[in-house]
Amino acid sequence: MKILVTDDSKAMRMIVTRTLRQAGYSGHDIVEAENGRQALELVSSESPDLILSDWNMPEMTGIDFLRALRASGNATPFLFVTSEGSEEMRAQADEAGALGLIAKPFTADAFAQVLGPVVSA
Amino acid sequence: MKVMELADLEEDLESLLLDVLTTVLSEEAVPVATDLPPGPRAVARLAIHDEIEDSYLEVAVRIGLPLAKVAACRMMSVADPSTDDVVDAVGELGNIAGGNVKSLLFNHSRLSLPIAEIDDAPGPQCESTVHVRALVLGQVVELSVTPTSDVDDLYWPPHAAGEPTNLEAHQ
Numbered sequence: 001m002k003i004l005v006t007d008d009s010k011a012m013r014m015i016v017t018r019t020l021r022q023a024g025y026s027g028h029d030i031v032e033a034e035n036g037r038q039a040l041e042l043v044s045s046e047s048p049d050l051i052l053s054d055w056n057m058p059e060m061t062g063i064d065f066l067r068a069l070r071a072s073g074n075a076t077p078f079l080f081v082t083s084e085g086s087e088e089m090r091a092q093a094d095e096a097g098a099l100g101l102i103a104k105p106f107t108a109d110a111f112a113q114v115l116g117p118v119v120s121a
Numbered sequence: 122m123k124v125m126e127l128a129d130l131e132e133d134l135e136s137l138l139l140d141v142l143t144t145v146l147s148e149e150a151v152p153v154a155t156d157l158p159p160g161p162r163a164v165a166r167l168a169i170h171d172e173i174e175d176s177y178l179e180v181a182v183r184i185g186l187p188l189a190k191v192a193a194c195r196m197m198s199v200a201d202p203s204t205d206d207v208v209d210a211v212g213e214l215g216n217i218a219g220g221n222v223k224s225l226l227f228n229h230s231r232l233s234l235p236i237a238e239i240d241d242a243p244g245p246q247c248e249s250t251v252h253v254r255a256l257v258l259g260q261v262v263e264l265s266v267t268p269t270s271d272v273d274d275l276y277w278p279p280h281a282a283g284e285p286t287n288l289e290a291h292q
Contacts, residue, residue, distance in 0.1 A: 008234070009213040011196040011206070015145070018198065056216070056232055056278045064279070083220020084232060103224075104217045105144035 001119065002029040004048035006039040006065070007081070008057045012104075016052055016081055022108035025119050036060030040068055048076060050119060055082035055089065063096060070097045077118050081106065127178075127251050127266060130225070135253040137221050138264040142257045145214060146195050150257040157244070157254075157261050163189035163207055164244075165215025165237040168272045169222065172229045179269040180219040183244055184211055188260040204239065212237035218264055233275040 003020070007013045013032050020028070031046050033039035037060040039053065051069075055062040066078050078098045082089070085103030093101050100114050135152050142150035162185050169178045184192065186207075193202035193210035202210070212235040223232050244252070250267040 009209055009216065011193070011210040011213045012216075014197050056220075056234060058234060058276065058278060061278050083217045084224055085220075086224045086228070088228060104220065105141050107144065 001049045002031060002046060003119075004031045004033060004039060004042055004046065004051045004053075006033040006036065006051065006053040006057070006062065008034050008054065012054065012081075019106065019108050019111050020115075023111040023115065025111075025115065028119075036062055036065030036068075039065050043069060043074060043076065050115075051076055051078045052081050053078065055080055055084060063092060066093075066096045066098055079114060127249070127268070131251055131253060133225055134222070134251060134264060134266060135255070137225065138218065138253050138255050138262065141214065141217050141221065142255055142262060145217065146192055146257060148257050150255040150262070153254050153256040153261060155254065155256070155261050157183055157263050158185060159241070161186040161239055161241050163211040163237060163239050164242075165212045165218075165235045166275070167215055167219040167235040168233045168269065168275050169219065169227060170231045170233075170272075170277075171227055172231065177269050177272050178222070178226070179245070179265075179267045179272075180215065180222050181244060181263075181265045181267075182211065182215040182218050183263040183265070184214070185260050186239060188258060188262065189239075191258060208237045208239065222266060231277065233272065233277050236275060 005013050005016050017030050033042050035057040053062040080093050080098055080101040083104040090101050102110055139150045162183050164183050166181045189207050189211050193207045196210045197206050215235040219232055223230055244265050245267045250265050252265045254261050254263045
């Protein structure tokens with residue numbers, strides 16, 4: 001499985017990748033993007049099976065990335081990993097077609113709980 | 122957000138800081154009243170725009186440079202973090218704290234992107250600033266929240282399609 005991790009912080013991309021391993025999802029190919037625009041390009045060239053994305057990013061936000069993705073007919077499973085976990089944002093994420101939202105700071109258990117139905121360990 | 126309301130949230134802000142540090146650094150963090158020691162420190166700043174009252178809160182995380190380097194090592198799994206790594210790691214700690222402060226305080230608001238740097242300037246000393254501090258690995262970390270109007274140096278993420286654009290004057 002190929003997983004696209006999108007976050008403008010290199011530290012957070014590394015934490016997400018490490019947390020995936022800690023949650024039992026090791027051995028997957030990880031592709032990284034720094035913002036939504038770069039991520040959109042990587043979706044075309046890399047065809048990831050799962051996308052984990054921050055919300056607040058320069059160039060293109062995570063929610064705009066998701067909306068552009070769905071508007072193009074791409075249905076790749078998409079999960080937000082963001083520091084803002086308000087009900088308003090969860091509703092926006094749901095409406096745009098995200099699987100859900102993991103709020104930072106997170107634990108490996110939180111990843112396992114949300115990813116369990118969509119990612120094979 | 123009124124100053125009095127902000128001061129009432131000190132306990133929540135302290136819990137938030139402890140949760141961020143404990144989870145991200147995988148180390149126990151405890152509340153302290155001690156100031157940050159003098160010397161170089163890594164500082165992450167960002168702002169929250171309350172779109173209902175059209176007011177701003179600055180959220181800042183300050184960490185002594187030795188602990189900031191340890192944080193970068195832990196967060197990025199590197200033995201010898203570069204200055205860019207330290208700034209990125211502390212910026213992300215600020216981003217996580219800022220996002221959680223936003224979720225705690227506001228319904229309709231926007232969060233700027235964090236800016237981080239290394240300096241030795243003291244934090245805001247104004248009366249309206251709320252400071253909470255935690256001790257982790259024997260060193261002090263400070264979270265401060267300050268009502269402000271000085272947001273010109275901050276970068277705001279682009280508006281989503283269909284969103285109001287009343288922040289564009291500040292970009």
